[in-house]
Amino acid sequence: MDLSAASFSYPQHDSPIRAEIARRVLAGDPVERGFVLSTCLRVELVVSGPESRLRDTLTSLLGDAPIDVAPIVRSGQPAVTHLYRIAAGLESPILGEQEILTQFRQSLLVAESSGQVGGLLARLLESAVSVGRQARELLPPSPHNSMAAVAAQAVGGADRVAVLGSGIMATAVVEGLMLLPAPPLVTVVARNPEKVANQPGVEVVTFEHARRVIDEFPAVISATSAKHRLIDDQSLANAVARRTAPLLLIDLAMPPDFRPAHDDAISYLAIDDLARMADRRSRSDQADTFVESAAADAYRQYREHHEVGPLIGGLMTSADAIVDDAVRRFSGRLGDPSDEAVLRQSAHTVARTLLAGPVSYLRKEEKRSEALEVIAEAFGVTDA
Numbered sequence: 001m002d003l004s005a006a007s008f009s010y011p012q013h014d015s016p017i018r019a020e021i022a023r024r025v026l027a028g029d030p031v032e033r034g035f036v037l038s039t040c041l042r043v044e045l046v047v048s049g050p051e052s053r054l055r056d057t058l059t060s061l062l063g064d065a066p067i068d069v070a071p072i073v074r075s076g077q078p079a080v081t082h083l084y085r086i087a088a089g090l091e092s093p094i095l096g097e098q099e100i101l102t103q104f105r106q107s108l109l110v111a112e113s114s115g116q117v118g119g120l121l122a123r124l125l126e127s128a129v130s131v132g133r134q135a136r137e138l139l140p141p142s143p144h145n146s147m148a149a150v151a152a153q154a155v156g157g158a159d160r161v162a163v164l165g166s167g168i169m170a171t172a173v174v175e176g177l178m179l180l181p182a183p184p185l186v187t188v189v190a191r192n193p194e195k196v197a198n199q200p201g202v203e204v205v206t207f208e209h210a211r212r213v214i215d216e217f218p219a220v221i222s223a224t225s226a227k228h229r230l231i232d233d234q235s236l237a238n239a240v241a242r243r244t245a246p247l248l249l250i251d252l253a254m255p256p257d258f259r260p261a262h263d264d265a266i267s268y269l270a271i272d273d274l275a276r277m278a279d280r281r282s283r284s285d286q287a288d289t290f291v292e293s294a295a296a297d298a299y300r301q302y303r304e305h306h307e308v309g310p311l312i313g314g315l316m317t318s319a320d321a322i323v324d325d326a327v328r329r330f331s332g333r334l335g336d337p338s339d340e341a342v343l344r345q346s347a348h349t350v351a352r353t354l355l356a357g358p359v360s361y362l363r364k365e366e367k368r369s370e371a372l373e374v375i376a377e378a379f380g381v382t383d384a
Contacts, residue, residue: 035117187213214236249266
């Protein structure tokens with residue numbers, strides 16, 4: 001059992017393609033034995049199995065999506081390394097981006113709670129979160145290493161900013177706005193205002209006020225997780241027409257929350273625009289090496305379990321069956337029935353001692369494929 005992954009991500013796939021993929025993935029059925037990470041800059045799909053299963057899953061999720069939106073496909077260790085690099089923020093436009101680790105962790109929690117991910121795959125992904133956290137300690141600290149901070153800086157000197165949404169990215173945007181040299185007054189527009197933490201300089205209102213802030217505020221940053229556009233194209237055009245000053249509309253959502261027509265009264269920045277503004281990605285040899293080594297170790301354990309686990313399990317099952325048979329045959333000769341437990345324990349000890357050598361040999365990387373075949377045949381384990 002291997003592992004395969006498909007990636008639709010910036011800059012290889014532009015925003016309209018990622019938006020369509022995200023819509024189809026979010027609207028589709030949950031992926032069995034699979035993990036989906038959907039953020040503003042990427043959609044990643046990981047499944048336990050070969051590439052053929054990955055492609056079947058993609059066909060099921062995407063339906064009649066055009067063939068020219070083919071993902072980047074990775075299998076085996078390259079797939080694991082890519083996932084670990086994503087969690088560490090090494091694949092983000094800004095090195096060590098903060099939000100991606102939180103998004104990765106929350107997507108994993110959802111997948112685990114729904115039963116989509118479990119066992120070895122869950123442990124592999126949990127390890128990616130842990131490694132991603134440790135990798136950030138190898139990077140220089142910065143309060144601006146996030147897409148949310150880039151969005152906050154893009155508002156310039158606006159004295160009032162509305163933030164649509166209250167999730168991970170929206171919360172990070174508010175924090176970024178508060179770190180500006182001259183923080184603006186911030187209004188958070190949320191579906192559940194009672195869940196938004198109170199803080200000085202931040203007003204929280206319901207989504208009924210979304211059109212009002214677009215009518216009135218100089219800058220609006222949208223960072224929702226809505227599956228559909230918040231305001232239809234005509235309503236947005238009408239709101240812009242009513243304004244007496246230009247609107248800066250920053251759209252961090254994926255799929256995008258808006259699709260404004262070209263108009264001198266509106267400046268629209270989509271997530272790819274922000275990514276290009278932020279694309280000052282540098283390298284950290286220390287973090288790169290750490291993540292690559294951790295991913296290689298994790299994949300080795302993943303493969304070892306699938307290659308060696310069934311055979312070791314078969315050996316132990318055969319040994320237990322032999323012990324049980326021997327105890328049955330000899331228990332009648334025992335003078336004291338209580339000696340049966342001693343006989344059983346002695347036989348188990350002999351069997352485990354005998355198997356210790358072959359099991360240890362199986363765990364060695366060198367010539368493992370040959371060892372699997374030879375030991376399976378020698379011990380008569382045919383279903384490993």
